[in-house]
Amino acid sequence: MEITRKNFAAQFDNITRDLKKSCFVGFDAEFTAILSGDCFKYRLFDTNEERYNQIKNDVGQMIMTQVGLTMFQYERDLDTYVAKGYTFHLGPQVFGDIDQSFIFQASTLKFLCRHNFDFNKFTYEGLPYLNKEEEIRVRHLLKENSQFNNLASTLDMADEKMLQQHCSEVSKWLCIGDDGTMYLDVESPTLRYIVHNEVRIRFPGVLTTDSLGNSHKVLIYRDKYVEGANNAPVAILEDNLMNHLLGFSQIISLLATYQKPIIGHNMFLDIVLLHTQFIGPLPMKYSKFKKNIHEMFPVIFDTKLISHEMGKKLTFDEVWKSNVLQDLYEFFSEGKCKKLQTGVNLIKLSTPFDVKQTYHEAGWDSYCSGYCFIRLGHWAACENSGKYRPVGPTEKIAALAPYCNRINIIRGAIPYMSIVGDDPPRHRPEWLHVKALNERVINVGKVASALASFGSIDIKPYGNRTALIAANSQFTVNNILKQFKNSQEYRISPFSVYRHSVAGQVAMWGVATIAGSLVLYLLHKKVK
Incomplete structure (x- = not known):
């Protein structure tokens, strides 16, 4: 349905x-x-x-x-x-x-x-x-009784014209009509909420309520003290408005x-x-x-x-x-x-x-x-x-x-x-590192074309002459390594953070420098 x-x-x-x-x-x-x-x-x-x-x-x-x-x-x-x-x-x-x-x-x-x-x-x-944040904002404004004034000030021209028309109908009815009640047909739930409030402010002697069996009609009593009828509570009007907005x-x-x-x-x-x-x-x-x-x-x-x-x-x-x-x-x-x-x-x-x-x-x-x-x-x-x-x-x-x-x-x-707890570990093979041997800047598109026949892969740049390869299966990884083992164009090897990343290389050089300095110090001390 x-x-x-x-x-x-x-x-x-x-x-x-x-x-x-x-x-x-x-x-x-x-x-x-x-x-x-x-x-x-x-x-x-x-x-x-x-x-x-x-x-x-x-x-x-x-x-x-x-x-x-x-x-x-x-x-x-x-x-x-x-x-x-x-x-x-x-x-x-x-x-x-x-x-x-x-x-x-x-x-x-x-x-x-x-x-x-x-x-x-x-x-x-x-x-x-409405999402939860929007709902909270609207309910807060309603609680502070500021939503009506805020709404009335943001009506577009068509709704403003319709509101004035409804108020004019009520004014004319009160002046020259004889009936004890009248109906206003207001299809928009937002405008209906505003009409209830606006009519009560402009004509304090009347009573407004929803017409039984027809949610679009506003029922107005000439005498607010008429027996058997009561103003629709503001809380009910606000609930009706909220139900519409929440949808x-x-x-x-x-x-x-x-x-x-x-x-x-x-x-x-x-x-x-x-x-x-x-x-x-x-x-x-x-x-x-x-x-x-x-x-x-x-x-x-x-x-x-x-x-x-x-x-x-x-x-x-x-x-x-x-x-x-x-x-x-x-x-x-x-x-x-x-x-x-x-x-x-x-x-x-x-x-x-x-x-x-x-x-x-x-x-x-x-x-x-x-x-x-x-x-x-x-x-x-x-x-x-x-x-x-x-x-x-x-x-x-x-x-x-x-x-x-x-x-x-x-x-x-x-x-x-x-959704509950940590995600599972990676299930793809380890990345591959590719270095162009004959180019100053690696052409990732060219590499992708060269590897397209091996299976599903993704490539992203990793420096001027290098890139990383992610493959969907170990079978694909093994085939690439085998076929490019002696390549004169690309050097492809399993990616190592220590060997291939800048931070890893800096760390390795740092360790090597410290180790070398320590050896020289010990040799110098022994010679002395």
């Missing part, structure tokens, strides 16, 4: 109920941009902390335009999972001095158009949101409250944007970022990492052709996994997706992530017990516990990010 501003309030209770009944939640997001340029390329040299530091100052310009959540509920009697999927359309908002901004890359626009992204829902119907942030709060396991696929950028969009700006320290994410979402599984590790147990003929989400989902949904021929749970959607559904639509991808998680969990649980049989959600989650809170890292020095 698609959720926009139009139906969010009406569906909120259903979403809450579905989430509460779920055993885990599939998650996916679509973005306005992808970080590009040489400084954002995935490199085999990068530690997770280095990669975080590379993007933390720039990722704040990106936002999620769609978030998909699929609540998987388990019917024990039928041994069946019922998936209830939602696609939330998000849009930035302006409120007082909060003016959310973002970038939209042309390449991302092209990509979204190819996958039938609905830009009208993003711009006209996208749900608002999708309320769903994030529900996820944090119920602490259901979150299932995604290749989630590094997802959790970075979850922080910027719903917690606050990224902290300077990588460890603080991980702590913040873990406090909000204590249980996260990344099916990209799980499938990579579990795929090692399959033969070449048995394994999926790749573990991108589409290939992985189709591998399991089409019954290609030979390990899952018996005792497999039925998974059904409560409401089928559109027949034109494509991948890279957040709701559908969140369903696919959860589907793959169920199949991988079933396989892992049966491997543990040595028997293929029906497996419930608790046992699946327990079987995949070794992968909990580990986020896949693409093409890095470290295989995954551990």
Whole structure:
């Protein structure tokens, strides 16, 4: 189901109920941009902390335009999972001095158009949101009773004109009307809050409240002392305003409250944007970022990492052709996994997706992530017990516990990010050091071309005539060393800090100098 501003309030209770009944939640997001340029390329040299530091100052310009959540509920009697999927359309908002901004890359626009992204829902119907810092600012202003004056002074011309028009209608009604009540139709929640306050200030003899059954209408009583009616409390007006401003942030709060396991696929950028969009700006320290994410979402599984590790147990003929989400989902949904021929749970959607559904639509991808998680969990649980049989959600989650809170890292020095505790050690081979023998300045592009046939590598300059090479496997390293052993163009050897770094060489010369001086001193003393 698609959720926009139009139906969010009406569906909120259903979403809450579905989430509460779920055993885990599939998650996916679509973005306005992808970080590009040489400084954002995935490199085999990068530690997770280095990669975080590379993007933390720039990722704040990106936002999620769609978030998909699929609540998987388990019917024990039928041994069946019922998936209830939602696609939330998000849009930035302006409120007082909060003016959310973002970038939209042309390449991302092209990509979204190819996958039938609905830009009208993003711009006209996208749900608002606030991160924790923005929410605290707004609540503080409301507490000090300064938000109304601040809002009224920042209205644009159209809203200011609409406010004056509503006040004129009230003035005219009080002067020449006979009815005891009147209605103002105010669609904007922010303007509705201002109208309540402005009418009470300009016309102190009236009473204003929300019209029962219609949240858009402001009901005004001519006599504030009329029996059976009361001014809508300011606290209620402020709560209504806050609920609107929080928008999708309320769903994030529900996820944090119920602490259901979150299932995604290749989630590094997802959790970075979850922080910027719903917690606050990224902290300077990588460890603080991980702590913040873990406090909000204590249980996260990344099916990209799980499938990579579990795929090692399959033969070449048995394994999926790749573990991108589409290939992985189709591998399991089409019954290609030979390990899952018996005792497999039925998974059904409560409401089928559109027949034109494509991948890279957040709701559908969140369903696919959860589907793959169920199949991988079933396989892992049966491997543990040595028997293929029906497996419930608790046992699946327990079987995949070794992968909990580990986020896949693409093409890095470290295989995954551990949200809890320290990251694992490097799993790539030691670097290689290359020196150009016939050039005063090394041509890194030329070196890359010369080594391209050996496997996946990255190269970065390391002085005028030297560079460093990072390879994805020891096999690649061994081949390079073997082939360039007698090269007349490049000298390639395993990198040594002491031999190849300036600091290491200075230290070695320092040690040598001290040792030499000591020897001379001892010889001089002996001669004397």
